[in-house]
Amino acid sequence: MKKRTLLVCLILVACTALWAGGKAEATAAAGAKANLTVSWWGNQQRNEITQNVIDSFMEANPNVVIDGQFNEWADYWNKLATSAAGNALPDVIQMDYKYINQYETNGLLLDLAPYIKDGTLDLSNIPESVSSVATEGDKVYGMMIATTAPALLYNKNLLDSIGITVKDHMSIDEFITIAREVYKKTGIKTNIDYGDSENYLDYYMRSKGHILYTDGGLGVPSAQDFVPFFRIYEEGIKEGWMVSPSIFVERVLRSVEQDPLVYGSSNDARSWCAFFWANQIPATQKAANAEKFEVGVTNWPSDNHKLSNYLKPSQFMVISSKSKNPREAVQFLNYWLNSETAGSYLLCERGVPVSSKVGEHIAPMLDEINQKVVKYINTVVAPKSSPVNPPSPIAANEASRLLGSLREQVCYGKITAEQAAQQFFTEANKILAK
Numbered sequence: 001m002k003k004r005t006l007l008v009c010l011i012l013v014a015c016t017a018l019w020a021g022g023k024a025e026a027t028a029a030a031g032a033k034a035n036l037t038v039s040w041w042g043n044q045q046r047n048e049i050t051q052n053v054i055d056s057f058m059e060a061n062p063n064v065v066i067d068g069q070f071n072e073w074a075d076y077w078n079k080l081a082t083s084a085a086g087n088a089l090p091d092v093i094q095m096d097y098k099y100i101n102q103y104e105t106n107g108l109l110l111d112l113a114p115y116i117k118d119g120t121l122d123l124s125n126i127p128e129s130v131s132s133v134a135t136e137g138d139k140v141y142g143m144m145i146a147t148t149a150p151a152l153l154y155n156k157n158l159l160d161s162i163g164i165t166v167k168d169h170m171s172i173d174e175f176i177t178i179a180r181e182v183y184k185k186t187g188i189k190t191n192i193d194y195g196d197s198e199n200y201l202d203y204y205m206r207s208k209g210h211i212l213y214t215d216g217g218l219g220v221p222s223a224q225d226f227v228p229f230f231r232i233y234e235e236g237i238k239e240g241w242m243v244s245p246s247i248f249v250e251r252v253l254r255s256v257e258q259d260p261l262v263y264g265s266s267n268d269a270r271s272w273c274a275f276f277w278a279n280q281i282p283a284t285q286k287a288a289n290a291e292k293f294e295v296g297v298t299n300w301p302s303d304n305h306k307l308s309n310y311l312k313p314s315q316f317m318v319i320s321s322k323s324k325n326p327r328e329a330v331q332f333l334n335y336w337l338n339s340e341t342a343g344s345y346l347l348c349e350r351g352v353p354v355s356s357k358v359g360e361h362i363a364p365m366l367d368e369i370n371q372k373v374v375k376y377i378n379t380v381v382a383p384k385s386s387p388v389n390p391p392s393p394i395a396a397n398e399a400s401r402l403l404g405s406l407r408e409q410v411c412y413g414k415i416t417a418e419q420a421a422q423q424f425f426t427e428a429n430k431i432l433a434k
Contacts, residue, residue, distance in 0.1 A: 146351030
């Protein structure tokens with residue numbers, strides 16, 4: 001997969017859109033129904049929005065019947081891997097930046113270049129630097145559908161009530177000071193990206209000028225570099241302000257509706273913040289409405305936000321190379337990217353849309369919550385950020401599972417931060433060298 005610098009193009013999309021080959025496969029036989037499956041991960045709000053887009057596409061294209069399939073994040077990738085092994089991938093697949101290399105390398109993704117050439121996939125309102133992100137040579141394996149950025153979401157009402165003001169670009173020490181103060185005054189704890197901690201570790205290592213996962217090994221020079229990261233969890237558990245991993249036993253990890261920020265029967269099971277993404281602000285606010293609090297937003301804590309911050313594809317859409325109706329699948333992708341009707345449903349739920357035309361169309365429709373997404377990206381992240389890292393190598397998935405296991409062992413007191421750091425450095429390098 002070509003390693004492209006995304007920063008310039010993503011800032012362009014965020015700031016302008018919302019503020020202002022070979023022969024393609026033939027279509028389904030005339031008169032015949034083309035059946036497609038479309039898969040995505042997400043919460044209930046996303047499911048409803050996506051189904052609205054699917055329904056509007058089918059209304060405009062009565063020859064196409066679409067079966068929508070959705071799961072929460074963790075289940076999604078397990079089921080997608082099972083489908084790939086069984087040669088039964090959905091036709092249209094919502095894909096994440098860190099997994100797209102794996103599916104492209106294994107020959108599972110349709111080359112979109114012929115459909116771009118014949119006009120089925122219209123890129124006239126999408127910057128070339130955006131449309132060429134998921135490419136290999138002359139082949140195009142996916143379309144970035146929106147942009148997002150890491151975002152620390154927090155219970156603003158709670159913090160206001162105890163006299164705490166959250167500023168943008170907090171250092172790690174400043175963040176921990178707030179975590180301690182919130183716990184002391186309310187008993188409510190802190191959740192630091194539990195269940196997906198490679199994202200914050202990657203963000204942390206970027207602040208030191210390191211890329212976490214590279215081809216052939218870790219991009220971090222020594223085990224000692226990992227000690228401060230694991231120590232945050234170790235000290236948080238010992239001091240009481242970190243949530244226990246036991247609260248996640250019966251929760252769906254990375255589910256907005258079950259995150260400790262908005263869900264939990266006691267203060268021990270609640271968190272004042274969540275390490276999420278900018279496009280999750282609307283869904284989080286919807287979940288927070290039941291608790292009657294406003295969701296505040298800032299960036300994740302770092303000691304060098306210029307290096308840590310980045311804008312990234314919130315998702316790609318890709319098409320299975322085994323699709324029986326590839327042209328209709330591409331037509332759906334084109335509708336998603338370019339239709340003002342689709343854009344009116346999607347707004348910023350998945351991030352800032354990549355089409356300038358769609359962005360201009362939805363700008364007057366944005367409510368306060370969606371405007372908060374755009375404002376955060378434009379005024380907090382974009383001015384102080386660096387290019388996103390290249391997609392992680394395939395072996396990074398195994399290394400991340402190791403990281404999660406070690407982080408959990410630290411939280412349960414089974415190993416020290418130093419032991420976890422050494423074990424991760426040694427074993428992750430072996431995994432990535434395979």
